[in-house]
Amino acid sequence: MFMKMNGGKNMDGAILAGIDSGQENFEYTMNELAALTQAATIKPELTITQKLDKPVSATYFGSGKLNEIKNAATAKSAIDLIINDELTPTQLRNIEDQTNLTVIDRTALILEIFARRAHTREAKLQVQIASLQYRLPRLRTSSLNRFDQQTAGSGGGFTSRGSGETQMELNRRTIQNQINHLRHQLKEVEQEEQTKRKARDRSNLKTVALVGYTNAGKSTTMNGLLRLTGQDEEKQVFEKNMLFATLDTSVRKIQFADNKQILLSDTVGFVSSLPHQLVEAFKTTLSEAAQADLLIQVIDASDPHAKEMVKTTEKTLREIGVTGIPMIYAFNKADLEPQLSYPQIAGDQITFSAQDDESLKLLIKMIKKTLFADFETKTYLIPFDEGKYLEQLNSNASILNTDYLAKGTLITAEVSPATAGILQKFEYSN
Ligand SMILES: Nc1nc2c(ncn2[C@@H]2O[C@H](COP(=O)(O)OP(=O)(O)OP(=O)(O)O)[C@@H](O)[C@H]2O)c(=O)[nH]1
Ligand SMILES: [Mg+2]
Structure with a gap:
């Protein structure tokens, strides 16, 4: 597992790097990379970018740029190089050889954060599978060995390597076996969840799913609604100012004052280019939203990148097959934006704060109006x-x-x- 010897107190420093090939959201994804880096308790020291139509196939960056990165890392005493893309195994190996830095690509970074945040058995299994899947083609990519190699069972770790060809073959087979074994376990856990889901379906209640970008305030909205409708405190879910605070799905029954009832679910947040290994492994968790009668997309209105985040969310929803479900756009954290008046409804949008009761009441009104129109x-x-x-x-x-x-x-x-x-x-x- 990627644990710091110093317990994370003095964070490692990292150079962040990316290729700008004219994509419209390049700057946004670089900012997001910095936030992800911090979420993995690594300190972003410096950002270096290169304008290139497409990456160099063997080394990703041009050789001059790699030198610049190496020198900058020395100057800043940075030991990690975090790259805003998923690298090929060859690129990963070559860059490590040329820079002597530990190279962490965007996928490995997100996998690492997920590995640290996973609490439920289902989430842990899902992350372990995704991590092993990522490692499989990269077994001998690195010559640096800063991280503990006992990661296969625990799901984390950026890199791994064998000491020779035979060892590597052995590792590969072991990992493949492990993946198969974990998949089998996951299937069992998912079947239990499926049974619960079926029981819920039979209850015939309308279901509402909170979706959206990580850290937008989905769990806070869920807790606010639970509190306002007088549910037990123990039903509250975990909310925190960090990326990927929630990695599992929680479903709660809510009964409003007029006896109308719904099932509300809170789940994993999205981020741009969520690694395909993760999307695959988390499919069942994510698909909770696919069964909903109504989606509430929670958006952090105080984030300058809110628009991109909406796009990312909608793209991810399409990828996991969630389409054609009515949606409320809930622009949250309006309290942080003095120019926004809240709570306020305009069409299918609400501007609100998940920490404000008047806001939550208005949201409830909107939910009811959408869901119970046929009453x-x-x-x-x-x-x-x-x-x-x-x-x-x-x-x-x-x-x-x-x-x-x-x-x-x-x-x-x-x-x-x-x-x-x-x-x-x-x-x-x-
Ligand atoms: N100021 C302010 N902060 C808020 C509001 N809603 C949520 N937050 C804060 O935003 C942070 C993230 O909230 P969460 O509810 O954990 O976000 P989430 O969407 O569940 O995030 P993930 O589980 O990581 O996907 C927490 O620190 C909340 O206290 C709001 O209306 N106003
Ligand atoms: Mg959450």
Whole structure:
């Protein structure tokens, strides 16, 4: 695992480098790389970029640029080189040979952060598989050996290498076996999750999924909604100012004051160019959103790159097959932007703060309006000996009025199409 000998107190320094081939969001992805670097507790010392139409196939950067990087690293006492792209195994090896730095590409960096943040068994297995998958073609890429090699089981580690050809073959086979073994375990865990999911589906509740960029405030929104609707504190999820605080999916039932209920899920956040190994390994976790009736895309409105983040989120959603689900665009952290007035709704957008109750109430209103548009107001006369239907209404529907007549209870409520179907025989007309 990538653990610092000093316990992370004096962070390693790194040179950040990338190729600018005219892509429109280059600067944004370099900034994001710096944030990811910090999330892996490495200190970005200096950023070096090269304008090139496409990377040099053997060494990624041109040789002059590699020299510049090497000299800069010496001047800054940096020992890591973090590159804004996924490198080929050859590029990785060549750059390490030429610079004597530990080369960490964007994929390895994100994998490392995920490895550190994974808490649930499912997330741990998913990260381990993705990490091994990344390592497999790169087994002999490096001659530097700064990181512990006992990583195969724990899922982390930027690099790994064998001492010779035979050792390498052995490593390769071992890793492949390990991947197979972990996949098998993951399947079992996923099946358990699947069973839970099926039970939830049977409950027939509308489901809402929070999606969006990492650190946008999804978990804070979830916790705010839970608190406001009086759910137990233990139902709260983990929220923190760091990239990829959440790596698993939490689903909670929420009952509003008018008895309407939903299932709300909070899950992994996105980042630009999420490594394909991770998308693959996390598919089941991510696909929670695919089953939702409504998506709430949480956006950090205080981030200057909010627009790009929306694009990234939508691209990732398409990649994991989440399309055609109604979406609320929730522009969060409005409290940090003095020029924004909040809470405020415009069409399918809300400007709000997940830490502000008035905001959350307005969000609830919006959720209800979208999800329960097909609810109808009906009046029923339920005979006294059919009490179970009355109970059902009282616990599931928003009751607008109740009266007691000689023949039974006269009750007016807002009901779902399903409930309306069941209660049709009691419908009251005067
Ligand atoms: N000022 C302010 N900070 C907020 C608001 N909402 C969330 N935050 C902060 O933003 C940080 C990230 O919040 P999370 O809820 O953990 O973000 P997330 O989207 O779940 O992030 P990941 O789990 O990493 O994908 C935390 O430090 C929150 O306290 C808000 O409305 N205003
Ligand atoms: Mg979260």
